[in-house]
Amino acid sequence: MSIDIDPLCDAAGLTVTDHIENTQFELYTDRRVVPRPSPKEDHYFPVDASVTVETRFVEIPRVAIVETRSSDGTLAAHGDSYSMPTGEYYVGIDPAPTKLYLRFDSGFTVVSTDQTTRIELDRAAEVTLGFRSLHQAPAGTITTPTDPESLMEAVSLLGSALQTTSPERSFPTLRGHPPLIEPGDEFHVPERVEPPDSGVRIVVPPEYRSLYPVVPLAYYFAAEVVPGEPARIEGDGWEHALEPDVERRAAEVLRQSFHFDCIARTEGFYPVDLHEREATAVDLDWEALYDMPLAERLGEYLAVPFKTVEPELPQWTLTTDVRPDPENIESLPFVASELSIVRSPETVTPANTDGPGQPGFFRTPDIQSAELFRGSADSETRDVDAAVRGADVPTERGAALDSAEFVQPEEVDTVEHAWVGEGVPLDANKATLDAYHRRLEVGAIEQSRISVLVVCNDDQMSEEDEVSELYGLRDMVQFDIEVRHNLSRKEMREVLASDVDFLHYIGHVDDRGMQCADDYLDLTQEDLEVGVSAFLLNACQSYKQGEALIHRGSRGGIVTLSDIANSPATQLGRIIARLMNSGFNLRTALHVAKRELITGHQYIVVGDGATTICQNRSGLAIVVSVTEQHSGSWDFSAEFFPNGHHGIGSLATINLKPIDYNYYVPTMLSSSDVSTEELRSFFNLELAPVFHKNELVWSDRFSID
Template sequence: MTDTHTDPECTSDAGVIDVSHHGTTLRMTDVAGNAMTFDLTGWNPLSWSHEIEEPMDAVVTGRVSEMHYDLRNAVAIERLDGDLCLAGDERPVSEGHLAVGFDDDATYHLPAGEYFCLCDCDLFTRIRFDGEATVRNRSHGRFSITFPHPTPLTIAGKSPVEIPQARLTVEPSVSAVARGISHLSASLRTTGTSRVHRNYRGYPPRIELGSETTIPDSIRASRPETGIELVVPKALGAVYTAAPVAYFLGARLVPTNGRTPRLVTHDPDATYEIRTDRSFADGILSILRRTFFLELLVDWIEPDAPTVEAHTSLRSAGIDLDGCRDRPLAERVGTYLEFPSDPVDDVLPDWPYRMTIESTPSSVSAIPHLLEDLAAIDSPETASGPGAASHARAGTERSATERLRGAMELHGSLGSVDRSADFEARLESYENRLQSIERDCETTSVVVATGPAIDPALAEELAAAYTDRDETVSTIVETLVEPTCESVRRTLSTGVDYLHYVGSCSDGLACRDGRVHPGTVDELDASIVQLDGTDARTLVDAFVSAGAVAVVSRDGPGDPDPIVGTLVLYGQSVATAVRCRRLVTSDPSVTVTGDGSHRFVATWKPTPIQTVTPRDDGSLSITTVPFSVDPVGAHWRPDYDTGIHLMPSSYAYSIDPPQFDEHFLHNTQVLLTDDGVYLPDEQHRLLYPIA
């Protein structure tokens, strides 16, 4: 007999993670369906927990003889009360911790001690225990921790999904908006360097317009006092542009007329002029870029830890970050801003995500959602340059590598702005995103629907492309060939993550027995909609207003293809997928409306795309572009490249002819070439023309 219940000894933050115990299985599941499952032998719940320094959503402790877990990433094991040595060996392990990968066959015997395990996959997971233990892993099998006798074990989980927990109201004036934005840093869980990581940055409070400014006491009390001010021009565009820096630094915005924009710290007292020689937006972005990436590098400075290439380059140029970690935030910021432009500006990567927004009071409601992903913000009044127009050029005068690198920056617009962008956001799309996140589902539902007069074989062809090819996104794919209005309404209302409709879109989606307009569907629940057909663009706003997060539309000539959907299912944002399609098809007719940054994997996860450039000596240069939305993190290929690179950076390495088979038969990254997009299971085709 087995029992199913919510664990009574679990502490959980606002229901973000549910912890259930079914027989010998403990399962943690967040509101988006991300889950971690542990098999526990001899589980006996306890009323206390080991201390976990990081903020976690759920913590559960029990006495256990053995724990099993299907390892899909890696586990790092540290000893907290001394050097980590294996039983019978007095020498500390290299780098001070054990790293166990999912494909390792390994057994380690740990002597009595205090141990901490870090494992990040679908959830941020931390494990604590005190005592002796045997750690085992079987390649592509199971990871286990076995104790010689029942031992207290704490398992803590943190969801990658953040939901705003508070709301404030501001009047439609520059001063009130600045005051409201100054309080969005209340969601920061620390002013230390760790806040570069998503699990230390909560979702900023929502902002709405009202007849008076109301900031709840809970938000006032949570706002950190960092002693930093941002003096900016007294204009909404300037306040919006400065919002990311104010949020990340916990700074107070001070809109003032007739004074030079500057950042001011009060402990120590110092003033740093914001450079506006190019534009105010460029000056603000320079501060955001410098403070964020240097904070990240400082956070990663640990004895015996692998060093990021950017840190190595800065250190060799005389930039010393080693003493910064324990200083107050204002002092660290001052140190970063005093470093010379050369080499800092050249070493740090470009910012991955930028939004141009209209300088109207209504735009303020989008600010918390943009800050959740740390988007850089500008407005037509504060920015210079042609926006993303140059990125849209997909001509053959540039190589695939150059074009892919040029597509790295994700650029969106909101409101009436005279700027080219990768997507046109709508205020509703951000609220729709929250609703989509809260829908509990562990697989991604995909529906391919073809209207009347469309070849039924096309539906099967698209569905085959969207069926699982790896574990990036697990899909359930359904086809609707010449569907009825009832079946389309049911699909739209019962929940679909990706709908690809091919057919006439005049006055609604054409069906066998009529048309379905999104505005007539009660509680539309479709995250991403792709429309291929006549008058597709006439429906995009109706879909967003009804509940869609993002709508991809194409009403030009040509056959529908699965490139956008396939890349989205491989983890790309909607807008990046469309940009990559444009690079290989030179077809500018596909557009994105809504939140183009939306994607089916966490925004901090790298979703790299590669390009290949043949060299004169017969080798190949492989360039990897990560396409992250959130700037945090690093990526590397230890089998080909020894460097560790900050996430937004692209990097290149070479492979010689003897390595071609190994690379293309086992590569897990999407490949973009001048003639198309190759998924991992298609890249073996390249061996023949190359080899």
């Protein structure tokens, strides 16, 4: 079973452990309970595990929205504070680390505080609890020849993962992961892969550079993709041009249609007060649109000029550059599942090693200023290079990578940027197929605690090993945190083979490998077993060593492209530690770190940038900005980023009195004249990064008075 449900040892309630998502949370009852297995069919929505307990209340230690349906499934109430008369109810609580459903026969009251949500029954009764992992797996693998026409047939099947063609598919849990694609001599489709007939066709020239940018559209619209010109989208009686710029126009269609779906779905099962609906300047009949077939609805959406809706669209989260090569076809389902904007650059711009904005990426300043960089491993050079985080200092330092391997992708308008293909991208996540596949790997874990290992292989850098104090500052997740120093090659091999969730490495790396107490360990040459899930290699020129970890078993990590200075490296290590501990994924964590440190641009993510090591209390990644207007009053804004199973399209709100709307993710919400007391109460809810006067502080250390 992927989910374990056990009685709490030191309190009344249950511990729920999801072995697929590596998450754990507690819920509380009014008395000690022993869970009894019950039929999964007892719940209105599908569940992976179901138990029954007798209790007067069920409480979770987070602020949540409670959705109540009557015995026939009709939505009866939705909110965080209300009462219901005696009856048989299906109740859903969101967010929670798993889908959480209750079934019982009793009147009840929803009671929320600034830290908890409680379902209080009118009397003690049997409550059946259902849990569903938020893990999503593809239904199978499509085998296809790699020519563009055959690949179009495969891409036309990605929409088979959609669990509905209604606007509710804008919820991440109703999209499903697309089937995988792999090259083969003959076209083969698994039996379970059956796309709905959406009535949408996408016509593009039979070439990779035109096909790749429409892959997310093929998935989200369950569209048939066919060869032809000019590039366009077709429905019954309408068409929408994708020329003259297929990449740009496809991105516009994705953003606009998704935005309108999130508004239209408020006419369905989830009639919430949505900020985007209230704020839209577009006058459409949302009730009628909700009931239309997908193709007809899309035609109505696209009849609205993009320039009309563009000002109200949120900043999209991810752009992925997929080089137009047949060897990249296996990455397409993963890119589609993230609803990433896709570009397919035919040409690659080599990074300008001497151009503006590039100093420090490929060479170190002259020796007179070398004290700014992190220390040498060689005692003879340690005095002149005492602040260089690298290995022995040759006459002219340079990146372990050949500068010809670096590429400079075009800038993006999105928060995050990934790169699929040859080359080492500056300022983008170097995504790899093996890391994408590990996102889907399902295996039971032996323990439910999150393991973090901090390895410091140089005593001069011991200041950074204090990051161990920043992991585990959580009240809902249990951490095992260990700090080790000066490991030998053998010990380092054992560490890398262990099932550590996150490795934070502090030390030296160069083209000889990772320095250990007795020699260097070159991960690119050694036949290593790698069990570490995610990592930060906070050392000079650590890209190749990190890339080797990805190829040998890790899912994702943060590495450096050049020499890095000791002081900002230490600072960045601390920022990443707190962000990963707060539930951020690798890409978003590095994005936030770059806002604070310009030297963050010397780092990139390798592998799966969506990798997390835990969840935060709300389940979302949130970054707050505050500005004091006058004594006792603040301007407040918060950015919500998709994260884990709380992906694009999730509903979000914030527990702040002036804000009474729901928003869809990604979003930025703001409020003026927030009182000091309201702000203080909010910061007590959850550990979050806060930008104040353009500097990064943390909610638990922010001095309001």
